[in-house]
Amino acid sequence: MNNKKLIKKFDKQANTYDRRREKQIQRKWREKLIEEAQGSVLEVAVGAGGNFPFYNREEIEKITAVDFSPEMLEKARVAAHQYHLPIEFVESDIDQLEFEENQFDTIVSTLSFCGYPQPLKTLENLSKWCKPMGQILLLEHGISSNFIFSTLQKVLDPLAVRTIGCHQNRDIMELISLSPIEIQKVEHHWLDVFHLVWAKPKNK
Numbered sequence: 001m002n003n004k005k006l007i008k009k010f011d012k013q014a015n016t017y018d019r020r021r022e023k024q025i026q027r028k029w030r031e032k033l034i035e036e037a038q039g040s041v042l043e044v045a046v047g048a049g050g051n052f053p054f055y056n057r058e059e060i061e062k063i064t065a066v067d068f069s070p071e072m073l074e075k076a077r078v079a080a081h082q083y084h085l086p087i088e089f090v091e092s093d094i095d096q097l098e099f100e101e102n103q104f105d106t107i108v109s110t111l112s113f114c115g116y117p118q119p120l121k122t123l124e125n126l127s128k129w130c131k132p133m134g135q136i137l138l139l140e141h142g143i144s145s146n147f148i149f150s151t152l153q154k155v156l157d158p159l160a161v162r163t164i165g166c167h168q169n170r171d172i173m174e175l176i177s178l179s180p181i182e183i184q185k186v187e188h189h190w191l192d193v194f195h196l197v198w199a200k201p202k203n204k
């Protein structure tokens, strides 16, 4: 699918993500993960700012927030004011970004690895952009370890990609294991569909 089509799909979902910010099912997971963010933060695929309520403002120097959907970014800009967060927004495809190596103290990604065309390459970039003693915080969803549910996910995958641009069948934990990212702590939820990962760059 070309990027223009994909961006349109996400643009159309911006209102939904905006409404959902305060009442979302992943609230308790986001809280736990995002409160750890500190220093100079990169949030990739920020969407409408679903994580903004959970940043600890005292600990944040600056957040660089990236997304390729202008409609999502518009909602996120309004939310950034609401939560008094120091954010610089960048409208870009994740694969076109060029940050310096070892630039960020914290890198955040939530519910975004279902959408990237080359998720392993993206994980490699996160590791590259993160400082050696920095942290990579992930909340991602993927294929369940439950046979019946994972079968359903595989069947629904083409439809989900077509309608919302989101793969259901990615093995997130396997992708991480193949990447230059070292897991410090991990939690799995809902038949292992959701993963909360506290990690750092490997071998830096």
Ligand SMILES: C[S@@+](CC[C@H](N)C(=O)[O-])C[C@H]1O[C@@H](n2cnc3c(N)ncnc32)[C@H](O)[C@@H]1O
Binding pocket: 010, 011, 017, 044, 045, 046, 047, 048, 049, 050, 051, 066, 067, 068, 069, 072, 092, 093, 094, 095, 109, 110, 111, 112, 115, 116, 117, 166
């Ligand atoms: C499922 S939403 C999640 C939004 C937000 N991270 C959250 O947790 O609420 C996925 C987001 O990723 C963005 N996205 C998907 N592919 C992207 C890419 N290649 N480059 C930049 N942003 C992308 C979409 O525009 C959308 O805002």
